[in-house]
Amino acid sequence: MTSFKALFKVMSRGRFRLMNWVILAELAVIAATLLWGFASDGIEHGDTFWVTLAWSMVAFTVAFILLSVRMERVYTRDTYRLLPLGETKLYLTDLLSSVVMFVYFGVIQCGLYLITEAIDNRYLMTLLQAVGGPHYTTGQAFKVATGLVALGLALLILGWTTISLVHLVISATNNFLPNTSRRLINVILYVVVILLVIRITGFLFHEVNNLGQLIAGGVTAQFMINIGGALVIAAIEAVLNIVLLKKWVETIPN
Amino acid sequence: MTNVLAIDHVGYKHNFKTILHDVDLTLEPGKIVGLLGENGAGKTTLMRLITGGAKGSGTIAVCGDTQAAHHRSHVSFTEQLRGFSASTRVEQVASFYRTVYADFDGARFEELVTFLQIDTSLKIAALSKGMKEKVIIALTLARQVNLYLLDEPFSGIDSMSRKRIISSILKWKPADATMVISDHYVSEIAPILDEVVIVKDQTVYAHQAADDIRAEFGVGIERYYESLYEGSGQRD
Numbered sequence: 327m328t329s330f331k332a333l334f335k336v337m338s339r340g341r342f343r344l345m346n347w348v349i350l351a352e353l354a355v356i357a358a359t360l361l362w363g364f365a366s367d368g369i370e371h372g373d374t375f376w377v378t379l380a381w382s383m384v385a386f387t388v389a390f391i392l393l394s395v396r397m398e399r400v401y402t403r404d405t406y407r408l409l410p411l412g413e414t415k416l417y418l419t420d421l422l423s424s425v426v427m428f429v430y431f432g433v434i435q436c437g438l439y440l441i442t443e444a445i446d447n448r449y450l451m452t453l454l455q456a457v458g459g460p461h462y463t464t465g466q467a468f469k470v471a472t473g474l475v476a477l478g479l480a481l482l483i484l485g486w487t488t489i490s491l492v493h494l495v496i497s498a499t500n501n502f503l504p505n506t507s508r509r510l511i512n513v514i515l516y517v518v519v520i521l522l523v524i525r526i527t528g529f530l531f532h533e534v535n536n537l538g539q540l541i542a543g544g545v546t547a548q549f550m551i552n553i554g555g556a557l558v559i560a561a562i563e564a565v566l567n568i569v570l571l572k573k574w575v576e577t578i579p580n
Numbered sequence: 581m582t583n584v585l586a587i588d589h590v591g592y593k594h595n596f597k598t599i600l601h602d603v604d605l606t607l608e609p610g611k612i613v614g615l616l617g618e619n620g621a622g623k624t625t626l627m628r629l630i631t632g633g634a635k636g637s638g639t640i641a642v643c644g645d646t647q648a649a650h651h652r653s654h655v656s657f658t659e660q661l662r663g664f665s666a667s668t669r670v671e672q673v674a675s676f677y678r679t680v681y682a683d684f685d686g687a688r689f690e691e692l693v694t695f696l697q698i699d700t701s702l703k704i705a706a707l708s709k710g711m712k713e714k715v716i717i718a719l720t721l722a723r724q725v726n727l728y729l730l731d732e733p734f735s736g737i738d739s740m741s742r743k744r745i746i747s748s749i750l751k752w753k754p755a756d757a758t759m760v761i762s763d764h765y766v767s768e769i770a771p772i773l774d775e776v777v778i779v780k781d782q783t784v785y786a787h788q789a790a791d792d793i794r795a796e797f798g799v800g801i802e803r804y805y806e807s808l809y810e811g812s813g814q815r816d
Binding site for chain 2: 336400413574576
């Protein structure tokens, strides 16, 4: 049987390479944008930070999409589905490997922010101090940072389990429904996906609002309960995905 | 002796269309079996059911194991490398196999690479159809398992190479392993076959030892196979 270690290694290898390509492309685009700005109007204090932040948001989206594609490919390809292991191990290793690579990507982005902050002579710190508000202790700052990371990870996992659920339901139904019903089911599923995206976006905004209150010192428990709720939904979806893989989802034929 | 494969009342439907029904088949260890049938007969589906790639009804036991996850450690199938991006090099694919399959024999793979004249530095996208099939054959045969499933392994390979691979296939097959080959080149693979399984009318229509076909019907395997489609053959 294939071990978790071996599977994680082969799954992460390709994704690590993919993330590095995204980072390289991001750096190239940031450099090009700054050079263009320098050549046309010159660069002002804060430009490096804002350019990096803007392209970083794009890079995060691209990284998420590319990792999603990698993850979904595993479920219908013989290359992975014929490995001597159970579907639970396959699914969870696939999810974990993407989460780890996304965290790696996030750490690199934080590194980039720190470098630009240094290049821009502590632009962000100056900006935050100018905005005003209470001064936080190290403990409070740590709490806010932990809240942000927990929120990000919970939404990341929920996003991927939801994408997989939709993909696997479509794959499973495509195997046994006649063509007309398949189209109908696909339309219904697309509507469900759109509704889910709206719902998750609403949840995200609500949590960002809660985060503001968390910073102000309140609703810590409510914030953590909501994150826990997202993880519970993700766990339920993960169980459904594993059942679908075991019972109904087939590989693409030769 | 445990059968390497035991299929009991297996059926499969796709989009409400029956592809296979009530399939029963047992294979003993150490055989080379030709899986024959016209296009769309269900040969590939039968192989996918054995690997667990397709989900059907009935029971399939490989070396006595009925759980799909356990089947797979006994089976090596000619999968089309769709899990790799086109820019993946053959040596990276081999490295993947080496990591995930404990039964992957690296030395044997190197031998096969030399024999089949494969350039492992090439990317998948740069491989011709025939060369890709050779890579797939090398990867499949480099595993040391009980059951090899070769699904039309010679398509796209030039006739010279095809004959060379077929004539040397015994060399690559472990003595107690069984190899199932589905192919259209019946006359070329006929000399190495121990048994023939014919898929027709959505089921295993005939399962005969190659020697019995020659002795009982007085014809070669290709003629026997064709005669089933002409309606003159006899069912197992």
